[in-house]
Amino acid sequence: MIRYCILLLFIVSALSSAQKTKQSDFGNVNYLTKEQLRDYLSFIASDELEGRDTPSRGLNIAAKFLATHLSRWGYTPAGDSGSFFQRIALQRRRILAQQTTVEINGKKFSYGVDFIATPVSTTITAPLVYVKNGYIIRKKNINPYDSIDVKGKIMVVLGGLPPGIRFSDLTGKRGVDYDTPTNYARNNGALAVISIPTMMGLARWERDKINNVERGELSPAYFIDKEKQDVVSITASQQMVEALFAGESVSTAQLYNRTQADSLAAFEFLPSKRVTLNVTTTIDTLYTQNVVAVLKGADKKLKNEYVAFGAHYDHVGIGTPVDGDSIYNGADDDGSGTVALLAMAEAFAKGPRPKRSLLFVWHTGEEKGLWGSKYFVAQPTVPLSSIVTQLNMDMIGRSKPDTGDGSLNENFSANNEVFVIGSTMMSTTLGKVVEEVNVSLLKLKLNYKFDDPEDNLRLFYRSDHYNYAKQGIPIAFYFDGLHEDYHKPSDEVSKIDFDKLLKVTKTVFATGWKLANLPVKPTIDKTFPKERFE
Template sequence: MILYSPPPALVALVQSSVKPVDLHNARLIGDKVITQENLRDYLTFIASDALQGRDTPSQGLDVAAQFIAFHLKRFGVKPGGDDGTYFQKIPMVKTGFDEAKSSLSLGEAPVRFGEGFAIDRGQGSATGELVVIASELGTTDVTGKVVLLGVQASDAASSQALAAGAVAVLRSSTNQTWWRRQAVQTNRRAFWRMERTPTPEPPAAAPVVTLSPEASAQFLESAGKSVAVSVVAKIERIYTQNVVGIVEGVDQKLKSEYVAIGAHYDHVGTGGRGTDTIFNGADDDGSGTVAILSIAEAAAKARSKRSLLFVWHTGEEKGMQGSGYFVDKPTVPLAQITAQLNIDMIGRSKPAGDTKPSNRDLSGPDAIYVIGTTMMSTELGKLILSTNANYLKLNYDPKYDAPDDPNRFFYRSDHYSYAKKGIPVCFWFDGVHEDYHQVGDEVSKIDFAKMEKITRTVFLTAINIANLTERPKVDKPLNR
């Protein structure tokens, strides 16, 4: 079989003859593609236990990224990440402690990490005679000594002892529950963050550790003995990723501009108490993740004048790290992004008769909070409202659509990273509920009928913006 490959000039000619979709046909495509069944299928995987809560970074998050990329390729959505892929790689770094190499001994007897001591801070080794300080340092000479502080010592006593010449500090404890928490938290205090600039090696610093109640009792009776302590810091590095796809516009002049549509596909991982320890994040933000996946599928069949840029942001739960990285190192020219539409939690509804205080501000089955319509662009705000009014007529609740909202929701999700760069934005949000950041945020509690309506409406909103003759003007200063 001889495969025919058309010349580039012919391909360009055919593409230039494609007309942008009108709103009527966009509705037909959206209603066919964006369905409760598809949303449920996608979300059942994204919010499954197999993905272990999609923490940033984690294997579960990486699997979610591959899942999204697989479907984008299936839909015919172009890669918009690095090097012709769907992934924008983001370097992450964590500075913690090497538990295996850190050590403590009393005389010749070693004390095991996690059983007898936990690390507070430091980098380096020290050996010295043990001096016990019950509460305040006073006039005790601690030069060249290892100081053991009693439980009555103030928080400032460690720094005071080191300033007075101590080579290391041991803190004692008597509460077993508190101690176990301290031991477990030693490396959890270290967290992954974006490595924007090279992280320097940890500087040398005197070791400070906390003893278990059993070790505290032993050391308190060992004044004058030799103590050796070593704290070894370590730097770990890994990559995570945003997922980026592009549906090219068909207008030869406007296709270089983009309407961005985003959601965060990460959640908070594991750690819940009881038998269920996985924070599945079905609503937060599994709902937004699969909503824009369905919008991408519909957009690939309903081409608009401008291009549509889809970004699944990582690390929103860690301080909007993925969206912050994208706007600082965009894979398309940032000045060419005309608007950003963010979906973060659209899957829950307040049941009729629900009087729980934790669900007080949860929106109903036909309602959703829209945030940003009044904040930056009058023109964009009017278009967002009119699209809804002319289609499914959802109750667009403006309760949080104000810079003086005490919850500051406008400033708490990924759209704000774009807003700070002068890009007009809008944010769809169902409201805080009883399962917000809880293990109960499960697929079984999602209102897929509501999700379907909101997703279809956001799709048409994006098409309307993408087909504008002129990009929406920013005519209001951004309040920060």
């Protein structure tokens, strides 16, 4: 009995030792804990941060929280002027409702009641042209402009896509293979676009009306094309649509009947019909920031190269209440990636240094259109050519329930599983490293279901890694999938699977460690997939 116990203890000890040896191959990976992740996320996704909208007080607090920890751990600031913050100016344009009107043959219509508009200052009087849905899709032989000249005119379009068309059909180069109504108007001399709303558009009416006056339209000032004139887009009420089509050969009843509307050809309105748009806006400047830090590598030569880690620390803020809750906390999206990145930064700082340097970027404005990553690659604080790989974590803390009945959401990953996107698209070496590290460490199921640039959900294009990939930097994107709490107030800390969050965090940490110690950086040996949208 004693010998049996001794043998059992020896086996347990040996297994434990083997596990420690295996994990110690990846630096300080064992420093990472569920408690650490839970503590950080309980703050980042708390109601006090009000959903971390871009820009907002809550997001600024989150940025200071991240920077305070990075400073304490000895990181080198890699933002502006010796700080951890890379400041991004945002231009805000807002509608002045009382000074914004539409007049149709002498009849005036008021903003908010009869129409809503994008905040683009305009005073024009022009004739009208009807161009169906206004989309060009070459591969589907859809082009409503074949016999119509829109220059100097106001385009009237049916809201939504043409019948039978999905957004996934808008592939290739915009302006060549496909085009949108507003983009076509801008490039072909049209003065404005008036949209006949779909039911979905009408459902958004109140929200959009208030947003355009109070919040306004935000854009990173750096990317605003000063030479290209914006075109105002008007969404018309039913009363205004009736006035637009009064006396025309096409009735509003035909327009609201999708089958009949599809059979209508584009046409010019009566020459006697004139529309005057007077849209008045105010412009001011707001600011947001990326949080950027560097941990210098240990090798004299390789320390000039970087393995980049990224997550977006913004979410969508305060919105429409659901069951009395109006704060969209974003615990998984992307509080999970935010705190995983912070915990990894702590573990790297308190452990041995890898050979290459490490670049940590918490991106702002991802939810608005990948603003932070787009700005960072345009104004990098380290040379882009020195970044050997970018590892992105966006939603890595949720697991689908195991019901055992085979009816689970196939777009949502299980407890011991994570979707990996992009790791094999540009570099065979990176793909192998991702696999080898996983096999050596925790043996998660790496699911490549979405690892396809032509996937209908377009997930490769929908997070910050994409802007790095466009610059020729190999990327790997870790993602738990699409769940029922996506962009809802119910994306709460209480629903996070911290066992899974820890597993994915350790896996990304170990992958970064391996990449930072490779003698030669991953080579790009594959053609970058053709982007769908520019």
